[in-house]
Amino acid sequence: MEIAENILLTIATASTPLLIAALGELVVERSGVLNLGVEGMMVMGAVCGFVLTATTGSPWLGLIGAVFAAALFSLLFGFLTLSIATNQVASGLSLTLLGLGLSGLIGEKFVGIAGQKLPSLYIPGLSDIPLIGRLVFGQDPIFYISLALVVGVMWFLFRTRAGLTLRAIGDNHESAHALGIGVIRARYLAVLFGGACAGLAGAHLSLVYTPQWVENMTSGRGWIALALVVFASWRPWRVLAGAYLFGGVTIGQLHAQALGVGIPSQLLSALPYLATIAVLVIISRNRRLTLLNTPASLGRPFVPNR
Amino acid sequence: MKRSLSVLIASVALALAGNVTAADFKACFVYVGSKTDGGWTQAHDIGRLEAEKHFGGKVETVFVENIAEGPDADRAIERFARSGCDIIFTTSFGFMDPTLKVAKKFRKVKFEHATGYKTADNLTSYNSRFYEGRYIQGQIAAKMSKQGVAGYIASFPIPEVVQGINAFVLGAQTVNPDFKLKVVWVNTWFDAGKEADAAKALIDQGVDILTQHTDSTAPMQVAAERGIHAFGQASDMIAAGPKTQLTAIIDTWGAYYIKRIEAAMNGTWKSQSTWDGLVDGILTMAPYTNMPDDVKAMAMNTEAKIRSGDLAPFTGPINKQDGTPWLKAGERADDGTLLGLNFYVQGVDDKLPQ
Structure with a gap:
């Protein structure tokens, strides 16, 4: 029984950074901006979180610092694409490249230093309940934040006026502008939120998942988060399902290998990608609904003409 | 008087020029990862630094990090060969074919490839047990x-x-x-x-x-x-x-790098295929x-x-x-x-x- 709990805990750890980064990007894309810099912002969050923790001794400060650093970093993308209307794809890609390089530079002196782990929740009694205790009451704080974010983003996008406005901007920025909505300002806020989420996801890597700093430690997780947003057709709960499916199959295939099932490991390694794409494509198979959810202005630069 | 002055200037200029090219041998390294990866590439870089220290100012070492295995490697290795490297170490299995390709073009440059198996007159393969x-x-x-x-x-x-x-x-x-x-x-x-x-x-x-x-x-x-x-x-x-x-x-690649650079400097370098173990350090x-x-x-x-x-x-x-x-x-x-x-x-x- 303990092994089941351990497996579920490992899955939660593997899925959380994907979920958080994807939720941030979802809000950005819902506003009509395509930021391909998730990987770069995430790795900046990871390095800043680790460096701050190592220098101040407090992983909490590291966590907060990571969120702010990545949000600040995303402002660069915001300035390029929103203020001077450069190509979003190119700017996002350069943000990723810059992030990977800059983080290597910042973290150079911190490679190999033993990190400090963000303390997990512990409620005497509750956390000790067999099977579900640690799962529900004993995880790291970022796990709980990630679930709160799912609910928060759903509520914001579909239950508040600001969310409606954001979606309107993403669907047709000219009309939104004509209605007097501050398109650029709203998009800046969305990009900042996306950056903060990517930073939080990065901090999860360097403060919870593997408390250490190594160059390029995101290893493509930012790109997986980006793909999740598209395959989840811009719906938060589907992002949640996709992230946990991906994490679940990843961990599941490792266990299958350790058990010695006779399936080639290359196929098993590809399984998380195949399974996630298949399931998300099936749940998004209603073309009309998918089109309805796709931000129509996604990736198009906006220049106010009057 | 005038003449001796110009001679003086000329000799100072010569001495300065001599200073600029103090290192008369250049050893270059191509890395697959970053030199602070805490593992594989870092170990190679420690070897490079040991070699540099060993030869004092006589050998200049240059490296390039994060080179993907593939066409990028061709370019990086060829750029090194053109830029006057005397010996080039390529330190990943996937650099084998690119190294061989460049080695065929630059006959006078010596190449050393780690953990592969292909060799040429000017290409050695080295490995560790x-x-x-x-x-x-x-x-x-x-x-x-x-x-x-x-x-x-x-x-x-x-x-x-x-x-x-x-x-x-x-x-x-x-x-x-x-x-x-x-x-x-x-x-x-x-x-x-x-x-x-x-x-x-x-x-x-x-x-x-x-x-x-x-x-x-x-x-x-x-x-x-x-x-x-x-x-x-x-x-x-x-x-x-x-x-x-x-x-x-x-x-611990340092001793090997020192040995091979030394051989290349005094003309005893030969193409070979080595697979050293614990005993060789x-x-x-x-x-x-x-x-x-x-x-x-x-x-x-x-x-x-x-x-x-x-x-x-x-x-x-x-x-x-x-x-x-x-x-x-x-x-x-x-x-x-x-x-x-x-x-x-x-x-x-x-x-x-x-």
């Missing part, structure tokens, strides 16, 4: 494990990795013939998160010793957290697990820690025997995984077979990806 260390680790694992099961986090099914897995099992079997090894392939050299996941999966399935052929210290950290023992890889990983690491295989074992004295003594004894040549890990009788005989009693595997090793020996609890 990492598996010797794995054999010692296997023996230690069998002594230290209470469950009799170890976990192995593997990267890609290439001969170098298969050698390691087989040597580990063969070492363990000398202590406990029933010892079991669970292998998990992560299909990456470097992904801290995935390596940690694999470590957790293996521990959840009952292994109590962990070893890895991937480059991050994440598995060591997980082992420390769960309170089991583990082995480090490529660099000493004791900092990640002061109470966890039993020993580590440390790649190209790999060393990190201090044997966190184990009882008798286990430590056994490990040191085995290490000494491998150094002296009394013991070779791949010595018969050895059966293949399916039970068919591979090596007869006393027969030693030849290097050609080992360099192309693509099957498991008996006792590995895994199906080798083909």
Whole structure:
């Protein structure tokens, strides 16, 4: 029984950074901006979180610092694409490249230093309940934040006026502008939120998942988060399902290998990608609904003409 | 007077020019990863720095990091060849064909490729018998494990990795013939998160010793957290697990780099194919820690025997995984077979990806 709990805990750890980064990007894309810099912002969050923790001794400060650093970093993308209307794809890609390089530079002196782990929740009694205790009451704080974010983003996008406005901007920025909505300002806020989420996801890597700093430690997780947003057709709960499916199959295939099932490991390694794409494509198979959810202005630069 | 002044100026200029090109030999390094990766590339960079220090100002070393295996490698190596490098070290298996291609174009430049098998008149291949260390680790694992099961986090099914897995099992079997090894392939050299996941999966399935052929210290950290023992890889990983690491295989390329640069400088450099081991100092074992004295003594004894040549890990009788005989009693595997090793020996609890 303990092994089941351990497996579920490992899955939660593997899925959380994907979920958080994807939720941030979802809000950005819902506003009509395509930021391909998730990987770069995430790795900046990871390095800043680790460096701050190592220098101040407090992983909490590291966590907060990571969120702010990545949000600040995303402002660069915001300035390029929103203020001077450069190509979003190119700017996002350069943000990723810059992030990977800059983080290597910042973290150079911190490679190999033993990190400090963000303390997990512990409620005497509750956390000790067999099977579900640690799962529900004993995880790291970022796990709980990630679930709160799912609910928060759903509520914001579909239950508040600001969310409606954001979606309107993403669907047709000219009309939104004509209605007097501050398109650029709203998009800046969305990009900042996306950056903060990517930073939080990065901090999860360097403060919870593997408390250490190594160059390029995101290893493509930012790109997986980006793909999740598209395959989840811009719906938060589907992002949640996709992230946990991906994490679940990843961990599941490792266990299958350790058990010695006779399936080639290359196929098993590809399984998380195949399974996630298949399931998300099936749940998004209603073309009309998918089109309805796709931000129509996604990736198009906006220049106010009057 | 005027004349002597111009002579003076000319001689000063000459002396200055002489200063600028103080290093009359240039050694260049192409890395697949970053020089601070804490493992593979860092070990090569430490070797480079040792060589630079050894030759004082006489040798200039240059490196380029994060070169992807593929067309990028062609460009990086060719740029080095054009820029006046006298000898170029390319330090990843996947650089083999690009290095060969550039070597054919630049006949006067000397090339050295790590862990491959192709050579040319001006291209040497060099490698390290990492598996010797794995054999010692296997023996230690069998002594230290209470469950009799170890976990192995593997990267890609290439001969170098298969050698390691087989040597580990063969070492363990000398202590406990029933010892079991669970292998998990992560299909990456470097992904801290995935390596940690694999470590957790293996521990959840009952292994109590962990070893890895991937480059991050994440598995060591997980082992420390769960309170089991583990082995480090490529660099000493004791900092990640002061109470966890039993020993580590440390790649020490420095002496080799010094030897080859020296040969290239005095004209004795020849193309060759070397595969050095513990005895040549190209790999060393990190201090044997966190184990009882008798286990430590056994490990040191085995290490000494491998150094002296009394013991070779791949010595018969050895059966293949399916039970068919591979090596007869006393027969030693030849290097050609080992360099192309693509099957498991008996006792590995895994199906080798083909």
